[in-house]
Amino acid sequence: MSLINVVNLTFAYDGSYDNIFENVNFQLDTDWKLGFTGRNGRGKTTFLNLLLGKYEYSGTISAHVHFDYFPYPVDNKEQNTVDVVGDIYPDYVHWQLMRELSLLDVSEDVLYRPFDSLSNGEQTKVLLAALFLKENRFLLIDEPTNHLDKEARKRVSDYLSKKNGYILVSHDRAFLDNCVDHILSINKTDIEIQKGNFSDWWANKQRQDDYELAENEKLKKDIQRLSESSRRTGNWSHEVEKTKNGTRNSGSKVDKGYVGHKAAKMMKRSKSMEHRQQSAIEEKSRLLKNVDTSESLKISQLTYHKHQLVELDKVSIYYGERQVCPETSFTIGQGDRIALAGKNGSGKSSLIKLICGEDVSYTGMFRKGSQLKISYVSQDTSHLQGSLSDYAREHEIDESLFKSILRKLDFSRVQFEKDISTYSGGQKKKVLIAKSLCEKVHLHVWDEPLNYIDVISRMQIEELLLEHSPTILFVEHDSEFCDHIATKVVEL
Known part of the structure; x- marks a missing residue:
């Protein structure tokens, strides 16, 4: 056991007048399984980068361990996975690597395939296995659950529960509860450490x-x-x-x-x-320093003239001759909140493309109501740029309601003046969700909307959806969110 000591840590980015950290003091035990939580934009990834020595700061950070970061940056993804492991840890022992991969339910053959041919889940598991082989290391794990399906999340969470000596940034409540024994939280005005898992911290x-x-x-x-x-x-x-x-x-x-x-x-x-x-x-x-207050909102969805909006009967989707979605049947009725579930690669995004009107090759019967208006939230945020006001005008949404939703999701008024391209990943996803909730449509279709979004904001989005009950079809691997929101689950 050793300690990581943070003393009088103060940091602000170049050109910014706002300190992200100011005279922060705390201690971490290197044996802890430490969950790291806090609103988007409050400095979680910044703190990990400070531990890695990427930025200059005032104060001191002292530790008798070396830090490694996940996801490890793989420069050449075309090389075989075994060579990627060798780049991470040249002195690894093969049987020890196989032991770690076995715990993660990864077969040996993935080592001899190009790294970029692996699924997101396989890449995550291989990188974690390689990093945990290294000794005298404290691992900084930054949002490993993004793009992992439910089964892969459970496997990775079980794996981490048997390890120690890491900080884990994750916004999946069930994932955190299963594998951490302490919580480090960045609050509105301070940083605190509590013993227990996320549910213990949230109750406190x-x-x-x-x-x-x-x-x-x-x-x-x-x-x-x-x-x-x-x-x-x-x-x-x-x-x-x-x-x-x-x-x-x-x-x-x-x-x-x-x-x-x-x-x-x-x-x-x-x-x-x-x-x-x-x-x-x-x-x-x-x-009131740490109470996250929020204003009430009025969100209204258009009412369609028929109860049934979409119907699929024995629909299969193909890319060329390759079937990417097996035979599927379900309907979307007014007021439904449908979770589209299944492993990565089972065709969820392809079904969404079909429903949203993209040119997709399929067999079976597909009907969509005439003049049905759909609001789509994609996984991609790379296109976002410019001011929030310009973005609201471009998409013809109520700017006041748009910003009110963002305020509820912890946007400061200073944030409204910044270019969207400078936002964190979670803040960009909030922009897409707020825009969708402002649009006058009959159906919301969200494809993994919660990636990078902090836990408290996820709970507030749940409250909004439960309060206003829009018709929605969504893909989301956060089991807590699905359990609370979905009125129906379609399993592929």
């Missing part, structure tokens, strides 16, 4: 939020009482001050010195009350 956060909100309600009542008292006292002192130039009821002259002194005492008391009021407001701000 909800209790803390509830406590802070209850304290806030008490403070608001105190502030209101102090404000009214201060206003009454201020009015009284003002009235007393006015009598300095008047007369007593008996007609005798007013003692201006006495009245002025009395008015001054009243004014002092009033100022004291105002000071107490301001102190209470500041205390309220401190109490």
